[in-house]
Amino acid sequence: MTVVRTARPGELPALVEHPGDPERNAATRAYLAGLLDDGCTRPEWCLVAEGPGGRPVGSAVLWTLPGQEVPLAVVLFEAPGDAPETGVALLDAAVARAAGLGAGELEHVVDSPAQAPQFQRDPERRYEMLRRAGFRPVRDGRRFGIGVTEEILAALPEDDPRLTFRSLADLGPEPFVALLEDLLADTADARLAADVRQHGARRAAELLFEDTAGLKHEPEWWEIGFDTDGTPAVISLPAENPSVAVIGFVGVAPAHRGKGYATSVVVRGTRVLAANGATEIRGDxxxxxxxxxxxFARAGYRNFAARLEFGRTTTDARTEAS
Incomplete structure (x- = not known):
C-alpha cells in the first residue's frame, strides 16, 4: 500500500529530486518556494508518497490564488514511472485534503511539450493516472506567449479606431458582467460552455468575473470597447498571476464577430500590461x-504549448493523507 503523507519541513521546497536532472530540480524548487512565499500553497498542502527509507518518490501540491483559503488545483504532481498506483493514491489524497478545506472541485493541467517549472514529461502516462483517479478532460487548450520588447511593441498593430474603450473604474462591474453573459451564451470554450450549462449564462458570467478578479489587476486595466454604433463590442481583462502577466480574458460580443476585433482586443490587453511593466505576457x-x-498569432504571440485541463469533483473523496 502506498503511504501518502504531508511533506516534512526538511523536504520543502525540494520534494522529489531527480538524479542527473539539475535543471528540473532547480526549477521545481524555485517554483514551490515561490508558491509558499506568495501564499498560493501551504506546507500542509504539500503531499508526498514515500519510497525506500521514507524518501519522497512522488508529490502532489494543492494550489490557490494568493489570499484565498480553498485549493483550486493540483500542481507538481509526480509519480514513479513504474508505479502508476502511487500517482493515483497521491491524487486521491490531494482531492480528500482539498475537500476537507472546502473545495468542491479540483483541477490539474498538463502542458505539452514538457517545460519548466513542472516538467510534465510522459503526458500519456499522466493522462492515465488522472483518469484512474476520477479526473476527466474539461478543456483542450492552446497556450500563447510574447516577450515584451521595444521592437515587439513597435510591431503591434495600431489600436482599432472603430473602438472606444472605457474602464472598470469608469463603468463599474455591471456592464462587464452583462457583456460576459452575452459572450458566454455563444462561446467556443468548452469549460465556459460547461459552466453555462451548469449555472446559466448570468451566473457563469458572474463567476468568470469573480475568478478573474482574484488575479492582480487595477480597475483602469479592465476595459470594454464600444463600437461606432455605441454598443459594447469587446471586453479585455488583463491581469497578473503570481508568476507572469496574462491576457486574462478577452472576448468579442456575438453581434460584432467577424470584424477583426479579436486581434484588436488582444493588442489592447498587451499594451495595457506592457505599460504597467510586464516583460512577458501569456494567454490561452x-x-x-x-x-x-x-x-493571438496576428498580435505577435507564439503558440508554445498545448494544455489539456482535467477536473474532478471532491464529493466522492475516498482517502486522506496523514
Whole structure:
C-alpha cells in the first residue's frame, strides 16, 4: 500500500529530486518556494508518497490564488514511472485534503511539450493516472506567449479606431458582467460552455468575473470597447498571476464577430500590461476557438504549448493523507 503523507519541513521546497536532472530540480524548487512565499500553497498542502527509507518518490501540491483559503488545483504532481498506483493514491489524497478545506472541485493541467517549472514529461502516462483517479478532460487548450520588447511593441498593430474603450473604474462591474453573459451564451470554450450549462449564462458570467478578479489587476486595466454604433463590442481583462502577466480574458460580443476585433482586443490587453511593466505576457484559448488563436498569432504571440485541463469533483473523496 502506498503511504501518502504531508511533506516534512526538511523536504520543502525540494520534494522529489531527480538524479542527473539539475535543471528540473532547480526549477521545481524555485517554483514551490515561490508558491509558499506568495501564499498560493501551504506546507500542509504539500503531499508526498514515500519510497525506500521514507524518501519522497512522488508529490502532489494543492494550489490557490494568493489570499484565498480553498485549493483550486493540483500542481507538481509526480509519480514513479513504474508505479502508476502511487500517482493515483497521491491524487486521491490531494482531492480528500482539498475537500476537507472546502473545495468542491479540483483541477490539474498538463502542458505539452514538457517545460519548466513542472516538467510534465510522459503526458500519456499522466493522462492515465488522472483518469484512474476520477479526473476527466474539461478543456483542450492552446497556450500563447510574447516577450515584451521595444521592437515587439513597435510591431503591434495600431489600436482599432472603430473602438472606444472605457474602464472598470469608469463603468463599474455591471456592464462587464452583462457583456460576459452575452459572450458566454455563444462561446467556443468548452469549460465556459460547461459552466453555462451548469449555472446559466448570468451566473457563469458572474463567476468568470469573480475568478478573474482574484488575479492582480487595477480597475483602469479592465476595459470594454464600444463600437461606432455605441454598443459594447469587446471586453479585455488583463491581469497578473503570481508568476507572469496574462491576457486574462478577452472576448468579442456575438453581434460584432467577424470584424477583426479579436486581434484588436488582444493588442489592447498587451499594451495595457506592457505599460504597467510586464516583460512577458501569456494567454490561452480553447483549441476549438480558432478565431482567438488567429488573433493571438496576428498580435505577435507564439503558440508554445498545448494544455489539456482535467477536473474532478471532491464529493466522492475516498482517502486522506496523514
Amino acid at each position: 484559448c480553447d483549441a476549438a476557438n480558432r478565431a482567438m488563436a488567429r488573433a
